[in-house]
Amino acid sequence: MDTFEAIKTRRAVKHYDPQHQMSDAEIEQLMSLVRLSPTAFNIQNFRFVRVQDQTLRESIRAVAWDQAQVTDASLLLVLCADLKAWEKEPGRYWANAPEEVRDFMLPAIAQYYRDKEQVQRDEAMRSCGIAAQTIMLAAKAMGYDSCPMDGFDFDAVARLINLPEDHVIAMFVVVGKQTKAAWERPGQLPIDEILINDHF
Secondary structure (H helix, E strand, O other): OOHHHHHHHOOEOOEEOOOOOOOHHHHHHHHHHHOOOOOHHHOOOEEEEEOOOHHHHHHHHHOOOOOOHHHHOOEEEEEEEEOOHHHOOHHHHHOOOOHHHHHHHHHHHHHHHOOOHHHHHHHHHHHHHHHHHHHHHHHHHOOOEEEEEOOOOHHHHHHHOOOOOOEEEEEEEEEEOEEEOOOOOOOOOOHHHHOOOOOO
16 A cells, blocks of 8 residues: 555544454564664664453453453554663664664663653653554555554553563554444644744
8 A cells, every 4th residue: 555545544443343363474564564663772662562362351441441442453552662671782773783883872872861761751652652653554554444542541551461660551552454434534733733834
């Protein structure tokens, strides 16, 4: 599918065929594209929890406003980020770079993140947001629909998936075959209201 067309036709779909299953090959294809999403300093701090267990999905649905897409979509991904990815073997993020690039980047990573918890969290959210859009556009190109979600109890879901202490949940993204189309777009702001030239 053309990229422009994927952007135009991607919608937040709420109703999915619970009988449809994505193949392992499709999921691998989707995740192979998502892992190419950019992250600051290439730290790849995103982590994706694929929730397959139906009982766990039911438990998550119970703390997600009983939204049907949690259990009915073919794929439920909890987008998380490792807040401390920057200090966990950072050399691997630049393993294939020239030595002079590695020598510059590795100290820069530490300088940027060390003792800056807000920066670590902000980067986590940025990384997951970019990854979420990649998932949704790639899914659309593969013939699937999707929905980004933040209507859930973050603390409860963290407990259900055994989220490590140094990780944070950003959102869910579900992917599957729709059974009911999304509403018509309710209204987009004009470009001249959202695009500011030079100064507010």
